[in-house]
Amino acid sequence: xxxxxxxxxxxxxxxxxxxxxxxxxxxxxxxxxxxxxxxxxxxxxxxxxxxxxxxxxxxxxxxxxxxxxxxxxxxxxxxxxxxxxxxxxxxxxxxxxxxxxxxxxxxxxxxxxxxxxxxxxxxxxxxxxxxxxxxxxxxxxxxxxxxxxxxxxxxxxxxxxxxxxxxxxxxxxxxxxxxxxxxxxxxxxxxxxxxxxxxxxxxxxxxxxxxxxxxxxxxxxxxxxxxxxxxxxxxxxxxxxxxxxxxxxxxxxxxxxxxx
Amino acid sequence: xxxxxxxxxxxxxxxxxxxxxxxxxxxxxxxxxxxxxxxxxxxxxxxxxxxxxxxxxxxxxxxxxxxxxxxxxxxxxxxxxxxxxxxxxxxxxxxxxxxxxxxxxxxxxxxxxxxxxxxxxxxxxxxxxxxxxxxxxxxxxxxxxxxxxxxxxxxxxxxxxxxxxxxxxxxxxxxxxxxxxxxxxxxxxxxxxxxxxxxxxxxxxxxxxxxxxxxxxxxxxxxxxxxxxxxxxxxxxxxxxxxxxxxxxxxxxxxxxxxxxxxxxxxxxxxxxxxxxxxxxxxxxxxxxxxxxxxxxxxxxxxxxxxxxxxxxx
Numbered sequence: 009x010x011x012x013x014x015x016x017x018x019x020x021x022x023x024x025x026x027x028x029x030x031x032x033x034x035x036x037x038x039x040x041x042x043x044x045x046x047x048x049x050x051x052x053x054x055x056x057x058x059x060x061x062x063x064x065x066x067x068x069x070x071x072x073x074x075x076x077x078x079x080x081x082x083x084x085x086x087x088x089x090x091x092x093x094x095x096x097x098x099x100x101x102x103x104x105x106x107x108x109x110x111x112x113x114x115x116x117x118x119x120x121x122x123x124x125x126x127x128x129x130x131x132x133x134x135x136x137x138x139x140x141x142x143x144x145x146x147x148x149x150x151x152x153x154x155x156x157x158x159x160x161x162x163x164x165x166x167x168x169x170x171x172x173x174x175x176x177x178x179x180x181x182x183x184x185x186x187x188x189x190x191x192x193x194x195x196x197x198x199x200x201x202x203x204x205x206x207x208x209x210x211x212x213x214x215x216x217x218x219x220x221x222x223x224x225x226x227x228x229x230x231x232x233x234x235x236x237x238x239x240x241x242x243x244x245x246x247x248x249x250x251x252x253x254x255x256x257x258x259x260x261x262x263x264x265x266x267x268x
Numbered sequence: 269x270x271x272x273x274x275x276x277x278x279x280x281x282x283x284x285x286x287x288x289x290x291x292x293x294x295x296x297x298x299x300x301x302x303x304x305x306x307x308x309x310x311x312x313x314x315x316x317x318x319x320x321x322x323x324x325x326x327x328x329x330x331x332x333x334x335x336x337x338x339x340x341x342x343x344x345x346x347x348x349x350x351x352x353x354x355x356x357x358x359x360x361x362x363x364x365x366x367x368x369x370x371x372x373x374x375x376x377x378x379x380x381x382x383x384x385x386x387x388x389x390x391x392x393x394x395x396x397x398x399x400x401x402x403x404x405x406x407x408x409x410x411x412x413x414x415x416x417x418x419x420x421x422x423x424x425x426x427x428x429x430x431x432x433x434x435x436x437x438x439x440x441x442x443x444x445x446x447x448x449x450x451x452x453x454x455x456x457x458x459x460x461x462x463x464x465x466x467x468x469x470x471x472x473x474x475x476x477x478x479x480x481x482x483x484x485x486x487x488x489x490x491x492x493x494x495x496x497x498x499x500x501x502x503x504x505x506x507x508x509x510x511x512x513x514x515x516x517x518x519x520x521x522x523x524x525x526x527x528x529x530x531x532x533x534x535x536x537x538x539x540x541x542x543x544x545x546x547x548x549x550x551x552x553x554x555x556x557x558x559x560x561x562x563x564x565x566x567x568x569x570x571x572x573x574x575x576x577x578x579x580x581x582x
Contacts, residue, residue: 054395056408091459138310
């Protein structure tokens with residue numbers, strides 16, 4: 009089963025879900041974080057010989073480590089509605105507890121998660137502009153010099169890079185790059201970067217400078233899917249179908265992790 | 269040069285700088301409370317190098333000369349200079365900017381960092397750490413985290429009613445035994461998952477891993493949570509040096525490396541057969557309690573490791 013966990017506000021994720029399941033030939037489920045409140049039995053069991061995670065959806069369907077074959081997670085934190093009206097300290101504590109649980113719960117699904125789990129970002133690697141640029145440089149990209157001074161009034165650029173109208177993007181999925189012809193020459197750099205940050209799914213942003221040279225701007229593991237070609241959708245659908253095929257001697261890929 | 273970041277009077281920093289003085293290491297202690305005497309310029313060059321200058325107490329230090337960092341920063345919003353003057357927005361902003369830039373440098377410094385914030389984040393989820401411990405070949409306690417009253421009750425019965433519960437996140441909580449009178453409260457789990465664990469028999473053990481070295485401390489206490497032994501009405505815990513079996517030392521080093529930590533404090537219980545079960549990895553261990561109670565050379569070992577790195581690179 010393909011399982012997508014996202015927010016109702018995440019139009020890009022729901023668009024991908026609709027496209028991927030349009031032919032009704034894929035076993036799939038979607039869970040919106042806003043519906044979390046109605047889910048029963050969030051459960052994680054881990055010991056020396058058990059790794060099992062499960063949630064029962066509002067309709068009664070069970071999502072667990074035994075039946076999910078591909079898991080796309082787009083949620084990085086949980087704001088449970090029950091705690092939203094409580095005092096700040098209490099709210100923060102319970103939010104930390106939910107997030108800690110989610111991180112452990114997702115770890116149980118590691119074998120089928122699209123992107124490698126990171127404690128800093130549950131949907132895949134995330135970093136400051138400086139961190140991304142250092143990784144991009146190692147991957148072979150030309151990077152923009154950056155400067156930060158303690159007298160700067162505005163520090164937002166550390167975390168949010170400036171994406172302008174001149175910025176163009178490339179999508180990496182399953183070691184293939186989806187982009188327009190002009191950007192295709194950055195395929196190797198993109199694949200290197202995706203490998204460095206352990207992301208199977210990654211969006212990379214580059215910008216053409218005055219001299220015609222492209223420079224790396226940033227990357228993220230929450231791509232806007234709808235702007236990419238149908239060839240990406242075909243590849244994504246193919247990966248879902250492949251994931252649903254039983255492995256020799258095993259019913260599901262995730263059975264590589266012992267369950268009880 | 270080694271950079272030490274934090275508050276000089278904080279015991280782990282004080283112990284470390286004392287040892288660095290004794291061995292004659294080349295270090296700079298940046299007191300975060302002196303953020304007003306600090307300026308930072310940080311650059312990423314086109315060649316992909318992090319450079320810049322730390323101006324501190326009227327002296328300039330090139331960031332490229334920093335080979336190793338020990339970082340034990342206190343949350344800047346709790347510094348007395350800020351807490352006692354919450355109307356001075358300019359001072360607040362200054363303090364925030366200095367700390368943001370210092371952290372940015374620490375996390376992206378080419379040298380050895382003890383420890384980078386990204387690597388310390390595993391501590392935000394105990395079950396996540398349990399999985400990593402398991403991958404490192406370390407035994408873990410049977411753990412059940414759930415929002416379901418029914419599943420929690422089943423686990424309680426399965427474990428013959430010998431179950432403890434504690435927080436899931438890195439927020440410190442008192443480990444407590446689940447008792448019969450707690451069971452009616454399990455209905456509240458629906459609003460927040462809770463971590464239940466089989467009660468592991470044995471002696472508490474703290475293992476500090478410093479690069480490839482391990483220093484182990486045995487904790488003698490009858491309390492469920494030895495940190496709160498006196499509060500539980502019992503005797504305070506007593507600590508003594510102990511030696512781990514060689515294969516367990518290797519597992520600890522591997523686990524710490526897998527977490528990306530140069531220095532860590534691992535919490536275990538050890539049974540009579542010498543088997544160790546892991547509960548948690550602390551990425552910023554307040555090691556002074558163990559060092560002073562069991563007379564162990566934790567600060568000295570850390571100081572020597574930092575000096576070794578500094579000497580090799582410079």
